[in-house]
Amino acid sequence: MQPLYRSQQTKPIDAAAADYLQIDSYQLMQRAALAVYRHLPDCETLLVVTGPGNNGGDGWVLAELARQDHKKVLVWALQKPATLSGDAAKAAEDYQGEVVYAAPAEPDQFDVVVDALFGTGLSRAPGGLYQDAIEYINQCQAKVLSVDIPSGLVGDTGVAYIPTVQADKTVAILNMMPGHITADGRDYCGELILDRLAVPERVYADIDPSAYVLKQAMLNLLKQARKHNSHKGSYGRLLVAGGQHGMLGAVLLCGTAALVSGAGLIQLITTQEQAPWVPVHRPELMALGFTGSEHQIHIPPADVLILGMGLGSSQWSKALWQQLMTANIPTVLDADGLNLLADCDEAADSIAVMTPHPKEAARLLNCAVKDIQADRIKAVETLAKRYQCVVVLKGSGTIISDGEENFICPYGSADLATAGTGDVLAGMIGGLMAQGFSALQSAQMAVVWHALTADHCALGRCLTASDLIRHLPEVLI
Numbered sequence: 001m002q003p004l005y006r007s008q009q010t011k012p013i014d015a016a017a018a019d020y021l022q023i024d025s026y027q028l029m030q031r032a033a034l035a036v037y038r039h040l041p042d043c044e045t046l047l048v049v050t051g052p053g054n055n056g057g058d059g060w061v062l063a064e065l066a067r068q069d070h071k072k073v074l075v076w077a078l079q080k081p082a083t084l085s086g087d088a089a090k091a092a093e094d095y096q097g098e099v100v101y102a103a104p105a106e107p108d109q110f111d112v113v114v115d116a117l118f119g120t121g122l123s124r125a126p127g128g129l130y131q132d133a134i135e136y137i138n139q140c141q142a143k144v145l146s147v148d149i150p151s152g153l154v155g156d157t158g159v160a161y162i163p164t165v166q167a168d169k170t171v172a173i174l175n176m177m178p179g180h181i182t183a184d185g186r187d188y189c190g191e192l193i194l195d196r197l198a199v200p201e202r203v204y205a206d207i208d209p210s211a212y213v214l215k216q217a218m219l220n221l222l223k224q225a226r227k228h229n230s231h232k233g234s235y236g237r238l239l240v241a242g243g244q245h246g247m248l249g250a251v252l253l254c255g256t257a258a259l260v261s262g263a264g265l266i267q268l269i270t271t272q273e274q275a276p277w278v279p280v281h282r283p284e285l286m287a288l289g290f291t292g293s294e295h296q297i298h299i300p301p302a303d304v305l306i307l308g309m310g311l312g313s314s315q316w317s318k319a320l321w322q323q324l325m326t327a328n329i330p331t332v333l334d335a336d337g338l339n340l341l342a343d344c345d346e347a348a349d350s351i352a353v354m355t356p357h358p359k360e361a362a363r364l365l366n367c368a369v370k371d372i373q374a375d376r377i378k379a380v381e382t383l384a385k386r387y388q389c390v391v392v393l394k395g396s397g398t399i400i401s402d403g404e405e406n407f408i409c410p411y412g413s414a415d416l417a418t419a420g421t422g423d424v425l426a427g428m429i430g431g432l433m434a435q436g437f438s439a440l441q442s443a444q445m446a447v448v449w450h451a452l453t454a455d456h457c458a459l460g461r462c463l464t465a466s467d468l469i470r471h472l473p474e475v476l477i
C-alpha cells in the first residue's frame with residue numbers, strides 16, 4: 001500500500017533519496033523541478049509564482065527549464081532572490097529570465113500558472129502578499145499546476161487555509177502526504193500525480209509512514225469463489241439492532257447491505273410494532289421485536305452485532321443498547337450507538353469496529369467538530385487507542401485506524417453525502433466480519449467497496465442509499 005508521510009518526515013526522505021541517487025540537495029531540487037516540468041500542460045506562456053522556501057526553489061528551477069525550452073516565462077517572486085537562502089537562493093541565481101515582484105497586469109496572458117509558493121513548510125495561514133498572490137492565481141483563467149501541494153493546503157491534515165490555491169494538477173514529489181487525499185485535499189489538488197524521481201520505496205523503509213492509501217485490489221479477496229460444499233451458516237449469523245419508532249429504514253438499509261455483502265443469516269432487532277414490517281420490505285431478513293423492558297431479552301446466537309443505526313436515545317434505546325453491549329458479541333457500533341457510548345463511563349470490550357462521522361467522533365472525544373477535522377488522523381488514532389478497536393472516521397478521505405496503523409481511502413465522492421449511506425457502510429462491515437474477515441480487513445474492504453460503488457455510478461449528484469446497495473455487486477465483477 002502507498003505510504004503517506006507527514007511534513008516532519010519529508011526531510012529524512014529527501015536525505016535518503018539524495019543519498020540513494022548519490023546527488024546533493026540542490027541536484028535533488030533540480031530533479032524535482034524537472035519531474036514537475038514534465039507534467040506541465042501543453043503551453044506557450046507561463047507564470048511561475050515563487051515563495052520563500054524550497055518549494056519556491058523548485059519553481060525557480062522549473063522556470064529556467066521552461067525558458068531553455070523556449071517558452072515565454074515570467075517569475076513572480078514573492079521573496080526577492082537576495083533574501084532567499086540555501087538551494088532556493090541558488091535556484092533563483094541560476095534563473096536567467098524575466099522576474100517581477102508584484103502581480104503581473106493582465107492575468108489572462110498566461111496559458112499556465114505554476115504555484116511554487118509553499119510546500120511542506122507551510123506553517124500558518126497565508127496572509128498579506130501571499131494571500132493576494134493565491135487569490136490572484138485562483139482568479140486566473142490559466143491552468144494551475146501546484147508544485148508538491150497546493151499552497152495553503154496543510155499536508156499533514158488536509159485542512160485548507162483560506163485562501164488555498166485551487167490547482168488543476170498537483171505533482172507530489174517523492175512522497176504523498178495525508179493532506180493530498182483527506183479532508184479538503186481532494187477539493188484543491190485537482191489531478192494528483194506522484195513522481196518518485198526514480199527512487200524505490202525501500203530507500204525510506206525505516207521511516208514510519210503516518211498512514212497508507214487503501215487500494216482497490218483489496219477487493220480481490222471478495223471475488224474468490226465460495227466453497228461448493230457450504231451453506232448459509234458458513235457465512236455467519238448477524239444481528240442488526242436499532243431503528244426506534246420511525247427509523248425502521250436505518251436498520252433495513254444496514255441489514256440489506258449486510259445481506260448483499262454476503263452474510264449468511266441476518267436478524268433485525270427493532271421495536272415490537274415495527275418488527276412485523278421487516279420481512280414485508282425485505283423477505284430475506286428476519287425480525288425480532290424489543291419491548292423496551294429492562295429485563296434481559298432473549299438474544300439469539302450471533303457471530304456479529306451491528307448496533308446503533310436509528311437507535312435514538314429514548315428509554316427503549318438505552319435498554320436495548322445496555323443489554324446488547326453486555327452480550328459479548330463482536331460489535332460494529334454506529335450512529336446513536338456511539339452517542340450512547342459517549343454518555344457512558346465504561347467502554348465495552350466487545351466493540352470491534354466503530355464508525356463515527358466527525359460529529360460523533362467529537363462527542364466521543366469531548367471536543368468540537370472543527371478539532372476533529374483539524375487533524376483527522378490524530379482523532380481516529382486517539383479513538384482507536386482509547387476504545388481498543390478499529391475506528392472508521394467517515395467523511396472526505398475516510399480514515400481507518402486500529403491504533404497502530406492508519407489507512408485512508410482515496411475513492412468516493414460527495415455523491416455519498418446523503419442519508420443512509422452510513423447505515424449501508426456499517427452493514428457491509430458487519431456482513432464481512434460475519435463471513436470471517438478480521439475487523440480491520442472488513443472495515444478496509446467495506447470502505448473501499450462502498451466508495452468505489454459511488455465512483456462506478458459517477459452520478460455527480462446524490463447516490464441514494466438504496467441505489468448504492470443495488471449497485472454494490474457491479475464493482476466486484
Ligand SMILES: NC(=O)C1=CN([C@@H]2O[C@H](COP(=O)(O)OP(=O)(O)OC[C@H]3O[C@@H](n4cnc5c(N)ncnc54)[C@H](O)[C@@H]3O)[C@@H](O)[C@H]2O)[C@H](O)CC1
Pocket residue numbers: 010013014017028029032051052053054055056057058117118119120121122123124125126127130147148149173174175
Ligand atoms: N519532498 C522532497 O523530497 C523535495 C522537496 N523539495 C521542495 O521543498 C519543499 C519544502 O521546502 P521548505 O523550504 O521546507 O518549505 P516551503 O517551501 O514550503 O516554505 C517554507 C518557508 O515558508 C515560510 N512560511 C511558512 N508558512 C508561511 C506563511 N503562511 N506565510 C509566510 N511564510 C510562510 C517558512 O517560514 C519557511 O521560510 C517541498 O514542498 C518541495 O516543493 C525539494 O526541492 C526537492 C526534494
Ligand SMILES: [K+]
Pocket residue numbers: 055115116117118119146147148149150151
Ligand atoms: K505549492
